[in-house]
Amino acid sequence: MLAGFQNVTFEFGARTIVKDATWHIHPQERIGLVGYNGTGKSTLLKVIVGEYQPSNGTVERGRNTSIGYLHQDLLSFDTNESILQVAMHAFDRAMAIGKELEVLTKRLETEETEELLHEYSDKLHQFEEAGGYEIEYKTGEVLQGLGFSNADLQRPYREFSGGWRMRVLLARMILQAPDLLLLDEPTNHLDLPSIEWLEKYLQHYKGAVVIVSHDRFFLNRMVKKVVELYQRELHFYNGNYEYYEAEKELRIEQQQRAYENQQDYIRQNERLVERFRAKASKAAMAQSIIKKLDRLDRIEDVAIERPDLRINFAIDKVPGKVLCELKNVTKRFPSLTILEGATAEIERGDKIALIGANGKGKSTLLRVIAGQEPIEGERKWGHNVDEAFYAQHQLEALNLNNTIIDELKEAGSQKTELELRTLLGCFLFSGDDADKKIKVLSGGEKARVALAKTIISKANFLLLDEPTNHLDIHSTQLLVDSLNRYQGSFVLVSHDRYFISKTANKIWEIVDGEIKEFKGGYDEWVEWKERMEKNRQQLEREQKNREQGTGNKEVKQKKEEPKKVEFVAPPEAKKPINKELQKELQKYQRQFAQVEKQIAENNELKARLEAALAAPETYADAVKFKKTETDYAAAQQQAKTLEKQYEELFEKIMELEGQL
Template identity: 40%
Template sequence: MIRLDAIAKQHGQQILFLEASATLQRGEKVGLVGPNGAGKSTLFRLITREEQPDEGQVSIDRGVTIGHFSQDVGEMAGRTAVAETMDGAGPVSQVAKELHDLELALADPERADELEALVERFGHVQARFDELGGYALEARAREILAGLGFSPEMMDGDVGALSGGWKMRVALARILLMRPDVMLLDEPSNHLDLESIIWLEEFLKAFQGAILMTSHDREFMNRVVSRIVEIDAGELTSYQGDYDFYERERAIAERHQQAQFDRQQAMLKKELAFIERFKARASHAAQVQSRVKKLDKIEKVEPPKTRKTTVFEFRPAPRSGDDVVKIAGVSKQYGSRKVHDGLDLLVRRGERWCVLGANGAGKSTLLKLVAGAVEPDAGAVAVGASVKMGYFAQHAMELLSPDQTVWDSLQEAFPRASVGSLRSLAGCFGFSGDEIEKRCRVLSGGEKARLVLAHLLYDPPNFLVLDEPTNHLDVGTKEMLVQALAGYQGTMLFVSHDRRFLAALSNRVLELGPEGARAWGGGYSEYVASTGREAPGLRAAAVAR
């Protein structure tokens, strides 16, 4: 369906693609991976013709429809979420508009002389609308929006009143409703909660068209795609399998290439030593000359392009008392909506509670109550003795000083720290080289999140309260964070939609639902095994993988 033949593309001094080739076949589901800035978004723009390759060709089969979901949503206002979703449904939405215009024309007395022609046209358009499934369009739009977490009130409210994250969901719903031949999805799970991610997973697995997508959620990628295309150093390399398979195969290929490189280097060293030793002896002139010619003809093996991840040794957290936080009879209400009603919870030292619940169940509110960011309407939240709390929430990123650089920010926070340890910390969270001189105002959401986490974990508290700490983080940074927190000796209370993060770090589960809170002994993996579902509110089913 889509072919990239020997494409080259350069942005300024940066070479993104160099004689790169790949194909996307009908019905294939492909994950696109590569380091930040490798050219993933550029590849999408080449396919949608927003950009042209400097060399080579992007070929798309005649009649193939493409739906592109990107993080750049644009303005949305003045219509309901349902209407905005239906407007992006491709040909059927255009037919729906004409049908609506014809209905207005038929009701207009000033156009009575056109009545016969209007009625005839209305009949043709109505038949076409029915053929395209137009009368089921609104029901399908509502089903998709519900799957992405929208309540009926949100569906029928002005889309302009929604936050950026919810507008992203509307933009995603438009593409899903469109049902194109090819979906280009740039981080489709970024702004979704766990329930919506799992719903989207099932939708995409059942989708009959082709998919090319990026995602920082490795489990999501594993469930949806059956092939990985990697962008690295201008090349496109295909791996026939899911993300885990790609990682294993890439590691094997790196080891093989390293071994080849080492063998060649040893051989070169030996040959060069012989040449150096005997080059002045006439008796060995022929042998020396022969070896020089041999070395000139050898095709040099390049060392593997390894991606180094820094593992930072975090300091041990100070010991707290046995009871870290006690929540007794807590109630919290926003307007007429009761979020918590008589909630009880005791968090003890060393426990790692993950909080699960459907959208609106009060997960973030619970963390805010524990952190003291909001007060309960009734009941009490008591933090135990010797507890030093660290709280990560999305709003924490707004507290970074926009004029400070990354380096200034870390030095101000830790004035007594050595330059070496701060550079190691910065590198661990993805700020290496000149990136530490970036000002906070130009950082992306993911970069801001990484910087705030670096602040939080350099001198770790003994109680971490984390609200979606993995939002916007790439797979490598998530892995580093999981490794760092796996060795953390303190207590944790956290919300996350990343299933690897949940499974790797939790040893207790608090499920928030309409009937109240329920505590589960054991971590997220035990919860899934016990309930047969990966999130509250979902039907019990055989869980994949």
């Protein structure tokens, strides 16, 4: 066991976070720690590392167990060092040994004793064991995996924003390779490529990992055990997040049935007590029943901490067919071009997810659509479009002197105060929280208020920039459900893959200054991208094979050419030209060129057919789908045939060239 709790009770002021909890974390476990916002998940991690002490029970940690703890409070760290230097502090021990080696090397220049040589050899071994030979390479690899460019590595840490700083600290922690890694919302500041890289890295991580995250897609891929903090108790589920959801529902049903059965039993016995209490002859029996009920281990009712409230959008007017049109749009910054002659159209009913790595201009494109960015080219609104834009900078529009409930009342939704308070409950403002002043709220709380205002705006076109950033899993699901019922259109930016997969019917990507549109959901887009990548790799292999073939031919010619130069024979000794063989060689060379051309054409056809198979409209038409599937099978068979012909012709050409 690396760490854990034994009968731990922890109280935060008058509030009990967990009561009489036992939890053991074992080597190589992948654990997701889940629970509603405010239940105390992050607090539990602090208890594990010893920042907080339990009221009762013991916190256990292995004597030699090293623990790495990533959390938002780390952002208070500041330094003038480059991000490469900050991350390389993971190898402080190796670097210290490296300095000792430098001293020993200088000493060996003047005193070459056996004792000194042994010490030098020992230090070399220690340096290698500490990873000294791979420090800079490994550090650069991890930082680049988390989204930093080569040029960024030498930039000072303090030049970066909070999100990027957190990536540097995550890189350092990963490189330290502790026995137990505690990650509190590690994906909060990562874009999709960085999240995918982190997933792959952690899947091969040798230590144990405990993750607190609101990203259910990330949890589902990463964890094999879920620990839920619910009603001040820890509940254990041996499976991923999907398993936990299904199993929890089953346990709730079973508990509800057991509770109802016990309540029936209690009511029956209470009726007996009432009937017999007044009769002297039955008084002893009544007392016996009362004692039996007092000793009964009561089953608790299944109290849902947060009910499944419905977030409902309402729209005032129906827009025209086209909501927004971009024609030949160019958007440049001094050091970066986002769009170059880009053209796109947003139609009524479109639910578009704009995805890609950080720095590609997703938020800028949202502002371009909203008309908030100066551009070259044309941006045109459609008929009857009533838009609402949710983004971090919208927080500035909140009235700091308003209470939360007053801010929503002024949004003009015509909803009653009860309806508004119900909505705020979905966004984690319960009870008296709705009466807090905006000016005392944290950044995350203000973001949730701004999102609630967007939802009640009655707009028929929404622009949403990272709407789930400050929501827990439950609230994100409520937002998913509401967006699926929403009759309007939207464009959203999000790094939450579950959220995208459940809401979008189109995917936009910014590629080389253009807006590339995929007509289908996120899961279909991922499958299509994987097929395209496999196809690209296949083309590269084929090209490499062809180049190697040409290279072999050139090598053979180079080997033969020196012989022709060096060997001077009398005219009668020259080998006569075999015209028949030469004609045959030329014939095979023509056939070889034709097969190369056919291979290239067949690869292009396969790529077009794969794209067609990925398109939803193909699946909608059974005849079209059957034909496309048949054509693709034929193209694959043709590829095998052509590859065989290619190899046979190449061998024949090499044979004939050798005879000439």
